[in-house]
Amino acid sequence: xxxxxxxxxxxxxxxxxxxxxxxxxxxxxxxxxxxxxxxxxxxxxxxxxxxxxxxxxxxxxxxxxxxxxxxxxxxxxxxxxxxxxxxxxxxxxxxxxxxxxxxxxxxxxxxxxxxxxxxxxxxxxxxxxxxxxxxxxxxxxxxxxxxxxxxxxxxxxxxxxxxxxxxxxxxxxxxxxxxxxxxxxxxxxxxxxxxxxxxxxxxxxxxxxxxxxxxxxxxxxxxxxxxxxxxxxxxxxxxxxxxxxxxxxxxxxxxxxxxxxxxxxxxxxxxxxxxxxxxxxxxxxxxxxxxxxxxxxxxxxxxxxxxxxxxxxxxxxxxxxxxxxxxxxxxxxxxxxxxxxxxxxxxxxxxxxxxxxxxxxxxxxxxxxxxxxxxxxxxxxxxxxxxxxxxxxxxxxxxxxxxxxxxxxxxxxxxxxxxxxxxxxxxxxxxxxxx
Amino acid sequence: xxxxxxxxxxxxxxxxxxxxxxxxxxxxxxxxxxxxxxxxxxxxxxxxxxxxxxxxxxxxxxxxxxxxxxxxxxxxxxxxxxxxxxxxxxxxxxxxxxxxxxxxxxxxxxxxxxxxxxxxxxxxxxxxxxxxxxxxxxxxxxxxxxxxxxxxxxxxxxxxxxxxxxxxx
Numbered sequence: 382x383x384x385x386x387x388x389x390x391x392x393x394x395x396x397x398x399x400x401x402x403x404x405x406x407x408x409x410x411x412x413x414x415x416x417x418x419x420x421x422x423x424x425x426x427x428x429x430x431x432x433x434x435x436x437x438x439x440x441x442x443x444x445x446x447x448x449x450x451x452x453x454x455x456x457x458x459x460x461x462x463x464x465x466x467x468x469x470x471x472x473x474x475x476x477x478x479x480x481x482x483x484x485x486x487x488x489x490x491x492x493x494x495x496x497x498x499x500x501x502x503x504x505x506x507x508x509x510x511x512x513x514x515x516x517x518x519x520x521x522x523x524x525x526x527x528x529x530x531x532x533x534x535x536x537x538x539x540x541x542x543x544x545x546x547x548x549x550x551x552x553x554x555x556x557x558x559x560x561x562x563x564x565x566x567x568x569x570x571x572x573x574x575x576x577x578x579x580x581x582x583x584x585x586x587x588x589x590x591x592x593x594x595x596x597x598x599x600x601x602x603x604x605x606x607x608x609x610x611x612x613x614x615x616x617x618x619x620x621x622x623x624x625x626x627x628x629x630x631x632x633x634x635x636x637x638x639x640x641x642x643x644x645x646x647x648x649x650x651x652x653x654x655x656x657x658x659x660x661x662x663x664x665x666x667x668x669x670x671x672x673x674x675x676x677x678x679x680x681x682x683x684x685x686x687x688x689x690x691x692x693x694x695x696x697x698x699x700x701x702x703x704x705x706x707x708x709x710x711x712x713x714x715x716x717x718x719x720x721x722x723x724x725x726x727x728x729x730x731x732x733x734x735x736x737x738x739x740x741x742x743x744x745x746x747x748x749x750x751x752x753x754x755x756x757x758x759x760x761x762x763x764x765x766x767x768x769x770x771x772x773x774x775x776x777x778x779x780x781x782x783x784x785x786x787x788x789x790x791x792x793x794x795x796x797x798x799x800x801x802x803x804x805x806x807x808x809x810x811x812x813x814x815x816x
Numbered sequence: 817x818x819x820x821x822x823x824x825x826x827x828x829x830x831x832x833x834x835x836x837x838x839x840x841x842x843x844x845x846x847x848x849x850x851x852x853x854x855x856x857x858x859x860x861x862x863x864x865x866x867x868x869x870x871x872x873x874x875x876x877x878x879x880x881x882x883x884x885x886x887x888x889x890x891x892x893x894x895x896x897x898x899x900x901x902x903x904x905x906x907x908x909x910x911x912x913x914x915x916x917x918x919x920x921x922x923x924x925x926x927x928x929x930x931x932x933x934x935x936x937x938x939x940x941x942x943x944x945x946x947x948x949x950x951x952x953x954x955x956x957x958x959x960x961x962x963x964x965x966x967x968x969x970x971x972x973x974x975x976x977x978x979x980x981x982x983x984x985x
Contacts (some may be wrong), residue, residue, distance in 0.1 A: 495869075497877060501880070774929050
């Protein structure tokens with residue numbers, strides 16, 4: 382993505398002047414904010430004390446900017462609606478992801494199927510948007526992103542099924558409960574499944590590493606597409622929302638949802654040092670608050686100092702709440718701490734996704750489709766069969782589950798290596814030219 | 817049945833019928849595709865009202881999800897200018913009308929007969945039973961033979977597609 386020419390002159394200018402990265406973190410490159418070619422609000426527009434509000438000002442600028450339509454024959458209604466579709470669909474999935482034992486909007490008994498179906502609908506926004514723009518390059522992008530989506534959706538669904546075998550339920554709440562009952566996150570039972578889901582979810586959320594569907598149209602037609610700023614912003618927002626949905630699903634299915642580490646031991650051995658883990662959330666957040674306080678004293682600039690003190694206050698009050706719940710009734714404590722652990726796990730997953738995204742280059746669509754169909758899908762199928770065999774083995778022979786699932790994982794990896802030897806993915810040079 | 821339930825039912829039904837009507841009257845294949853998806857989603861909403869959550873999930877996953885492939889193929893393969901100018905053939909219309917009449921007669925007959933004889937169970941008001949498991953049970957115990965035959969059919973069509981694609985290439 383870094384090779385692409387900058388979107389327009391204003392963006393080039395702001396890059397040259399080194400605008401501050403205002404969203405995710407200092408390590409992430411400033412291109413992240415610049416990729417849509419959005420010229421940020423002039424820094425002198427805001428009073429120095431309000432400099433913190435710079436990202437918000439940028440957003441408002443996007444909202445009120447006049448839209449320039451790309452070309453004649455554009456279906457304007459569709460082009461305007463499609464990004465909203467993407468965002469709504471992405472957010473709908475959080476209806477049924479349990480954020481804690483107490484925080485779940487509704488618990489459908491087909492929960493996971495619902496999420497898969499809803500995320501399947503997300504492809505419509507990309508397809509409709511590109512179709513409605515009524516240009517051949519965009520239509521090609523739509524086709525490519527649809528095939529890309531289908532190839533990774535199959536792999537991720539198969540990976541999820543391998544974990545579902547262990548629960549026998551599609552309800553998100555019962556999946557978490559099963560991990561509590563079995564005393565193990567499913568990550569440790571189906572590690573290969575988790576790995577497949579991770580790769581597929583990175584591909585599905587477009588933030589990659591693997592490919593950005595439609596980036597060809599973006600390159601060819603950037604000059605025309607860039608003025609539709611707000612649409613771009615919504616699309617990017619929907620992409621981020623999709624990462625959070627994927628992270629929520631992965632957390633619930635593989636990482637134990639809102640369970641804290643060693644959750645099953647807590648109920649089995651009350652009164653032992655395992656109980657001390659309850660204090661960990663409060664202590665962690667408290668440590669962050671202290672760090673903020675100390676770094677506030679080191680800041681030279683007045684506005685930065687104020688920001689750090691604000692952060693310290695916020696983290697400090699969160700820490701106080703977390704510590705106070707230790708003395709609250711059991712239900713309150715498990716609710717608040719469950720939400721804490723869920724947020725921690727989701728953040729870790731999202732951070733890992735972003736990490737991969739800025740570390741690896743972007744691949745073209747054909748090698749990435751190859752990866753989806755030739756490696757991930759066969760691996761997911763083998764993993765599914767191996768996990769099912771492991772469960773049967775445990776049921777009939779009484780061997781411990783940990784042993785049989787480790788054997789299953791080893792068998793899956795061996796099968797994957799064998800597969801890649803007998804049918805190697807074609808080298809890039811052969812697929813590159815096309816027909 | 818609560819008032820909200822009734823309102824939602826009529827909303828989804830009206831949406832389904834209206835978008836189905838729009839779908840069959842569009843000349844533009846892509847527009848027809850969009851309204852097909854709307855019809856399917858509205859039907860899914862009715863399934864959800866009936867607490868048939870599994871049917872709802874399948875409706876979204878298989879039909880609405882499958883329709884995206886249809887949409888992409890239709891919008892990329894069908895040349896818009898050509899379809900717009902294409903005159904409808906008289907024979908095709910006659911055949912379609914005849915088929916439609918037969919279908920309407922069947923549905924009407926089913927409604928008339930079913931209205932008096934069929935006794936459907938009342939809708940459960942409390943938490944839904946686990947119909948996902950019931951579906952799995954029915955498919956893999958009671959109707960295992962038809963289920964397996966259907967999967968063989970799918971396999972055959974898949975192999976057929978591969979063979980056709982190979983021959984072209």
